[in-house]
Amino acid sequence: MEKPLGRDALKLIADRFKLLSCATRLEILQLLCRSERSVGEIVRETGYKQANVSRNLALLDRAGFVRRRTEGAFVHYSLAQESLPRLCEIMQDCLRASQAELSRCL
Numbered sequence: 001m002e003k004p005l006g007r008d009a010l011k012l013i014a015d016r017f018k019l020l021s022c023a024t025r026l027e028i029l030q031l032l033c034r035s036e037r038s039v040g041e042i043v044r045e046t047g048y049k050q051a052n053v054s055r056n057l058a059l060l061d062r063a064g065f066v067r068r069r070t071e072g073a074f075v076h077y078s079l080a081q082e083s084l085p086r087l088c089e090i091m092q093d094c095l096r097a098s099q100a101e102l103s104r105c106l
Helices: 007-019 023-034 039-046 050-062 084-105
Strands: 066-071 074-079
Touching: 023 039, 023 050, 023 074, 023 084, 039 050, 039 074, 050 066, 050 074
Parallel strands: none
Antiparallel strands: 066 074
């Protein structure tokens, strides 16, 4: 069995989960799971205002979830962590299990 994490490590993990608790950021990450995109492409695909997309991308970048690449006047973003799609799959599995449990109780 792995050694339990200390409080500092648990706080870092909790902070990352807080960052992922925003549906807007999850939608952006979902797009980036498919391929790299420019800010303009994310704006067009989500319908969010550019300022909102840029702010959320900056938060994701600071946390190390995405990486940015500048090409001329355009900034492109991609996933920095290959494990993010798996994390989303785990949460989907948890939701499906919870829904199945809830259905049995009703």
